Amino acid sequence: MNKAIAALASASLVTGAVPAIAGDEGKHPTIILVHGAFVDGSGWAGVYKILRKDGYEVVVLQNPTTSLEDDVAATRRALATIASKVVLVGHSYGGMVITEAGSDPKVTALVYVAAFAPDQGESVASITASAPPGAPPLPIVSSPDGTLTLDKSKFPALFAADAAPEVSRFMADSQQPWGARALEGKVTVPAWKIRPSWFLVPQNDRIIPPDGQRGMARRAGATLREVPGSHAVFVANPEAVAALIEEAATHAAAKPAQ
Secondary structure, three states: OHHHHHHHHOOOOOOOOOOOEOOOOOOOOEEEEEOOOEOOHHHHHHHHHHHHHOOOOEEEEOOOOOOHHHHHHHHHHHHHOEOOOEEEEEEOOHHHHHHHHOOOOOEEEEEEEOOOOOOOOOOHHHHHHOOOOOOOOOOEEEOOOOEEEEOOOOHHHHHOOOOOHHHHHHHHHOOEOEEHHHHHOOOOOOHHHOOOEEEEEEOOOOOOOHHHHHHHHHHHOOEEEEEOOOOOHHHHOHHHHHHHHHHHHHHHHOOOOO
16 A cells, blocks of 8 residues: 555545436437546536536536545446436546446546546556656655545645635645545556547646646547646636537537447
8 A cells, every 4th residue: 555655656325226317318418527536526516517508417426536446336326327328527536437437338438637547457556656757746645544635735736726726725625535545446448448538638737747648648549638727627727628528528429329
């Protein structure tokens, strides 16, 4: 576990039967938004509002970020409630989750936002361990129960430098602890090998290096877009994020679910 934490620092219940949610099968797929480490689903509020205004059904997943297995299970539970085609969207560590869960036959497109897009057998720990020499360490704070946060005093500048100061401060103070086990979770079958994907790279990301994101996007054959911005591009620039999601959704609407 300590090795995994060190690798990262060198570079980020529903039970029983659930009724199906009716989607607009003739036009729009349903969008599932999957958050990443240190945050929760509330950060998607701006993106959610745009997508809803444009006629999309949207599910904002509150994944536990305890382990990759737990987070994929939460995503699959959400998928099980949806009758329509789905576009899966993942921010940061959420990219790990959608890569593993995206092979579900309802999923017709993947959207990565400042995210990890791992290959088979890769984990957050293995990807961050290959960061370029001299990459600044992330100020990870480990608690006795094995969960991780970012140093609150450094969070705004590192994670959300282009968000309003009161927003970045709130994000720092309301962090959802990230389970250290999530760092070691390995992807088995990458969904981007069988699903079309889109990738948004914020050019000023200080959590996942932009060059690393570009490399993962190219490897996945993703449609690549770039915008100025921080790791919290989904908070600071929801218009750009929603536009890319809608681009993927338009493609998905024209393609039959598998």
